[in-house]
Amino acid sequence: MRDTVHHPLFARFYARVSVAMDTRGGVAAYRDELLDGLSGRVIEIGAGNGLNFAHYPGAVSEVVAIEPERRLRRLAVSAALRAEVPVDVAPGAAEALPVKSEAFDAAVASLVLCTVRDVPRALAELHRVLRPGGELRFFEHGLAPERGLATAQRVLDRTVWPALFGGCHTARDPLAAIEAAGFEMVAYRRFRLPEKGPRLPSSPCVLGVARRPCVPR
Numbered sequence: 001m002r003d004t005v006h007h008p009l010f011a012r013f014y015a016r017v018s019v020a021m022d023t024r025g026g027v028a029a030y031r032d033e034l035l036d037g038l039s040g041r042v043i044e045i046g047a048g049n050g051l052n053f054a055h056y057p058g059a060v061s062e063v064v065a066i067e068p069e070r071r072l073r074r075l076a077v078s079a080a081l082r083a084e085v086p087v088d089v090a091p092g093a094a095e096a097l098p099v100k101s102e103a104f105d106a107a108v109a110s111l112v113l114c115t116v117r118d119v120p121r122a123l124a125e126l127h128r129v130l131r132p133g134g135e136l137r138f139f140e141h142g143l144a145p146e147r148g149l150a151t152a153q154r155v156l157d158r159t160v161w162p163a164l165f166g167g168c169h170t171a172r173d174p175l176a177a178i179e180a181a182g183f184e185m186v187a188y189r190r191f192r193l194p195e196k197g198p199r200l201p202s203s204p205c206v207l208g209v210a211r212r213p214c215v216p217r
């Protein structure tokens, strides 16, 4: 069967760099913050090599982790075996989640809305599969508030960046996209990654919580 996402070089690169970023670049602490207080059934889209799995709190009864890239999915399966909560890794794309509607208490998107092909469709799917009142936890990089960096991001997105980094885009606006998909923004904070040192096109980050409204809007 053909994979919907095929980025073998990026997968090799990400498998190494993401581990270094977690351990030496402080990203593991953001994963803790992202998942803090979650409980019940959770769906994670674009789970990559499964670096979030070790950070899920014990009150989470099950994680369904969707990952379309074969190599990363294999690594995610190994990470799932080491996780302290049950994690079921499955192939699939965020734009067409292979799960029932309103089946999850929470959804997780970390460093993935930059890469999905169709952001509104992926967010519509997350909205569909969350129960009313369910939380979307997000940790994403995106459009810089500074005009100079934002211009550079737009140029990079039209040229080399997606080809170099597995389809990633730097100038997307995750907060605006989440609100446009019908979620209520609960709380978020912006920060730079890495916090010190050079400002990269992927440095402007946002981490927060949005909710599927209890009453349809």
Ligand SMILES: C[S@@+](CC[C@H](N)C(=O)[O-])C[C@H]1O[C@@H](n2cnc3c(N)ncnc32)[C@H](O)[C@@H]1O
Binding pocket: 005, 014, 018, 045, 046, 047, 048, 049, 050, 051, 052, 066, 067, 068, 069, 072, 092, 093, 094, 095, 109, 110, 111, 112, 115, 116, 117, 167
């Ligand atoms: C930068 S990695 C982030 C991985 C992981 N979420 C993390 O926090 O380390 C982006 C991930 O999104 C996945 N991806 C790409 N297109 C996707 C899609 N349409 N639906 C779901 N995941 C996708 C990639 O295969 C990759 O695993």
